[in-house]
């Protein structure tokens with residue numbers, strides 16, 4: 001019954017850590033970015049609608065994003081716990097998630113914030129671009145994504161910080177080291193794997 005969010009700037013390593021945390025806790029990792037990219041690749045109706053926005057580094061409209069997440073969280077595997085990566089990213093999305101959870105009386109356990117230096121993350125993203133060729137990993141688009149993040153998503157983190165839910169973790173260093181820090185930081189708040 002663990003419900004977590006993972007937040008942090010583009011390139012902080014959310015997707016990588018999300019997979020490890022989800023595996024540890026036996027919960028699904030749900031990434032809006034991955035869902036959107038899959039739709040773009042499959043050229044679904046949604047994919048065609050959002051292709052331009054995603055490749056230019058803007059945010060998909062809240063109405064579309066909220067609907068996708070609502071549907072996903074109602075699937076059976078997410079009923080007892082989940083890790084959301086990349087959502088909520090706007091204050092409107094925070095309200096929507098509050099509503100979705102309130103409908104079943106569920107509550108978030110923690111918001112893991114990966115802290116990373118902007119220049120370091122740009123270097124990481126450019127490396128990923130050369131390896132995976134993501135359309136939104138050019139330097140210009142990365143800088144734009146960072147700006148959008150500061151403008152739209154910092155207020156999201158502030159809202160969760162006010163609720164006392166944010167757990168800061170240093171996102172720099174080797175994947176395993178960061179994963180160990182996340183595990184320790186959650187354990188320090190009594191969030192451990194149920195056995």
Ligand SMILES: Nc1ncnc2c1ncn2[C@@H]1O[C@H](COP(=O)(O)OP(=O)(O)O)[C@@H](O)[C@H]1O
Pocket residue numbers: 009010011014015032033034036053054055057058059060061065085086087088089090093136145
């Ligand atoms: N919650 C969201 N609201 C709006 N747009 C989103 C959301 N999640 C993902 N996106 C879109 O998908 C893109 C890639 O997301 P993601 O893979 O999470 O990026 P990263 O992990 O590099 O920060 C975003 O730049 C945005 O266009």
Ligand SMILES: [Mg+2]
Pocket residue numbers: 014015033086
């Ligand atoms: Mg990601």
